[in-house]
Structure formats: structure tokens, C-alpha cells
Amino acid sequence: MKIKELSYSSSANLGPGYDILSLSHRAFKDEVEIEENNTGKIRIFSDNTPEDPMKNTAGLSLIQLMKDRKIKSGIDITINKGVPVGLGLGSSGASSSAAVKAFNKMFDLNLTNDEMVYYSMYGEIAACGSAHPDNVSSGIYGGMTLITSTEPVRVRKIDIKYKPHLMLVIPDIKIEEKTKLARSMVPKNIDIKDMVRQTSRLSLMLLGFLNGERQAIRDGMNDEIVEKSRNGLFPFYGEIKSMAIDENAVSACISGAGPTILIFTDERTNKNGIISGTDEILGKYGLNYKIVETEIVEGY
Ligand SMILES: Nc1ncnc2c1ncn2[C@@H]1O[C@H](COP(=O)(O)OP(=O)(O)O)[C@@H](O)[C@H]1O
Numbered sequence: 001m002k003i004k005e006l007s008y009s010s011s012a013n014l015g016p017g018y019d020i021l022s023l024s025h026r027a028f029k030d031e032v033e034i035e036e037n038n039t040g041k042i043r044i045f046s047d048n049t050p051e052d053p054m055k056n057t058a059g060l061s062l063i064q065l066m067k068d069r070k071i072k073s074g075i076d077i078t079i080n081k082g083v084p085v086g087l088g089l090g091s092s093g094a095s096s097s098a099a100v101k102a103f104n105k106m107f108d109l110n111l112t113n114d115e116m117v118y119y120s121m122y123g124e125i126a127a128c129g130s131a132h133p134d135n136v137s138s139g140i141y142g143g144m145t146l147i148t149s150t151e152p153v154r155v156r157k158i159d160i161k162y163k164p165h166l167m168l169v170i171p172d173i174k175i176e177e178k179t180k181l182a183r184s185m186v187p188k189n190i191d192i193k194d195m196v197r198q199t200s201r202l203s204l205m206l207l208g209f210l211n212g213e214r215q216a217i218r219d220g221m222n223d224e225i226v227e228k229s230r231n232g233l234f235p236f237y238g239e240i241k242s243m244a245i246d247e248n249a250v251s252a253c254i255s256g257a258g259p260t261i262l263i264f265t266d267e268r269t270n271k272n273g274i275i276s277g278t279d280e281i282l283g284k285y286g287l288n289y290k291i292v293e294t295e296i297v298e299g300y
């Protein structure tokens with residue numbers, strides 16, 4: 001029996017929500033098919049992700065899940081990779097969450113969504129050395145998700161009233177082990193004043209999404225801790241964000257650990273202005289790029 005599941009691309013953090021917020025979008029998707037084999041081993045079939053199951057997010061998630069459930073079967077995992085790797089679009093988490101959903105179905109495990117998030121996030125260790133749950137929560141729940149606890153894993157879906165359109169500015173930059181590097185740049189300690197400002201902005205932004213208040217999203221979606229610490233990886237971000245705001249975008253943030261920039265737009269936004277402004281700014285940096293317009297995926 002073959003079981004196939006998919007997970008879409010996602011943008012984690014959304015400005016002030018480092019490691020606790022994520023948004024699922026229709027721009028790209030991974031399809032993962034699993035099938036039992038008689039070798040007793042996990043085998044990965046994928047064009048552009050590691051073949052070693054311990055190094056592949058989908059493989060590592062299933063290894064942990066099979067260990068906990070004492071399932072000894074051999075499994076072939078075929079990853080049809082649609083989410084581009086290493087660009088801040090939740091590529092690693094898309095494979096692991098799709099694999100976990102497929103495995104749950106194949107073995108009738110009846111895992112809860114939060115249990116599936118737990119096993120999917122375990123796979124992220126293969127990608128960046130740490131099990132961050134944000135992108136995989138998108139792969140399991142869809143929509144906008146908030147991580148309320150990691151031990152045990154608890155996720156709440158945010159019922160957003162204000163649903164802007166999304167523009168992804170995807171610079172053509174490849175950084176080896178990008179998320180691992182970006183995570184090492186985040187400060188270990190922060191000043192209490194920065195903490196207060198960050199929680200205030202995060203709360204305001206969430207109020208904006210929940211109540212449908214454009215200005216609250218705009219004022220809240222700002223981060224001077226994590227995004228700032230990683231600025232060296234995407235020095236063009238500040239210019240693109242302020243250009244997008246001038247063109248009346250709702251707001252903008254770094255997608256996950258970058259380098260992609262997520263711009264929120266609505267009917268008041270001059271999208272053509274953003275397209276030509278992006279071309280000018282990234283041209284100055286000598287960077288090729290793609291712009292993908294997309295929308296939020298509400299669920300699976
Ligand atoms: N199934 C997978 N899909 C994508 N990347 C994977 C997968 N398994 C392991 N990786 C590794 O994870 C790294 C990319 O993940 P990451 O740095 O988090 O970027 P992103 O999630 O933004 O694409 C690469 O080193 C890649 O080889």
C-alpha cells in the first residue's frame with residue numbers, strides 16, 4: 001500500500017513571533033509518498049535532499065516515531081520536492097510533516113495534531129540541529145499557528161479575520177546550513193526593555209489579525225531582536241521593507257530564517273510599485289530573484 005500526503009510552504013516568525021508563529025501558504029508544496037519495503041530499513045528517494053534517513057527531516061521524524069511505537073517495518077519514503085530548499089520557506093518542515101501525516105494514516109496510529117507536530121519537529125534536527133516547531137505546525141494544521149508550549153507540544157490555530165494577500169520576494173542566495181547559521185546569530189539574552197517592546201508588538205500584531213485591524217498588523221509586525229541579529233544574511237531587507245511600506249503594503253517580515261521576504265498586501269497596496277522597487281533594490285545588490293504571489297492555506 002502506498003500513502004501520499006502533502007504539506008505546503010510556510011513562513012515562520014512573522015516578525016516578532018520567533019519560533020512561535022507560522023503561516024501556511026499555497027506557493028509551493030512537498031508531496032511525500034511512503035510504502036512498506038521488505039529490507040527492514042528506511043530508504044529515501046529524493047532528487048535534492050539527503051538520502052541518509054538520519055540526515056533527511058522526513059527520515060529522522062519517522063525513525064523517532066517508529067522507535068516510540070515499536071514499529072519495525074522497512075519504509076520507502078519518496079519525496080517529490082516542490083518547496084525550494086534553504087530559502088526560508090519551511091522546506092525541511094514540509095517534508096517531515098507530510099511524511100508523518102502519511103505514516104500516521106498508513107499505520108492507523110490516530111496521532112493527535114500536536115503529536116504529529118512533535119514528530120515532525122523532531123525531523124528539523126536533521127536540517128538545522130534544533131527541533132523548532134513553527135514550520136511543521138503549518139504542515140499539520142495549516143493557516144496561522146501559534147506554539148503555546150514545546151514540552152509538551154501544544155499548538156493553537158489563530159482564527160484570523162484579516163486575510164491579506166501574500167507576496168514572496170525570493171532572492172537567489174544559497175547559504176550552506178542557512179537556518180543553523182541564522183539560529184546561531186540570535187542573541188542568547190536580551191534586555192528587559194527589548195522583551196517588553198517585543199511582546200507588546202507581538203500582541204498588537206495578533207490583535208490586528210484577530211480583529212481585522214490593518215494598522216495594528218502594520219505597527220506590530222516589527223522585530224528588532226531576531227531579524228536585526230540576522231541582518232548580515234539579508235542586508236537588502238530593510239530597504240525592501242521600507243519601500244513596500246511606502247507602496248502601502250500592509251507590512252513585511254523575513255520569512256523564517258530568510259532570505260525570502262514575505263510582504264502582506266491588500267487592495268490598497270501598489271503591487272506594481274513593489275515589483276519595480278524590488279527590482280531596483282536587488283539589482284543594486286547584484287541579486288537575481290523571483291516574486292511569487294500567493295495566499296494563505298487554511299487547512300489540510
Ligand atoms: N526533506 C528535506 N527537505 C529540505 N531540506 C532538507 C530535508 N532533509 C534535510 N534537509 C536539509 O535541511 C537544510 C535546509 O533546511 P533549512 O536550512 O531549515 O532551510 P529551509 O527550511 O528554509 O529550506 C539543507 O541542508 C537540507 O539538505
Ligand SMILES: N[C@@H](CCOP(=O)(O)O)C(=O)O
Nearest residue numbers: 012019088089090179256257
Ligand atoms: N523559527 C525558525 C524558522 C526557520 O524557518 P526556515 O524556513 O528558514 O527553515 C528560525 O527563525 O530559525
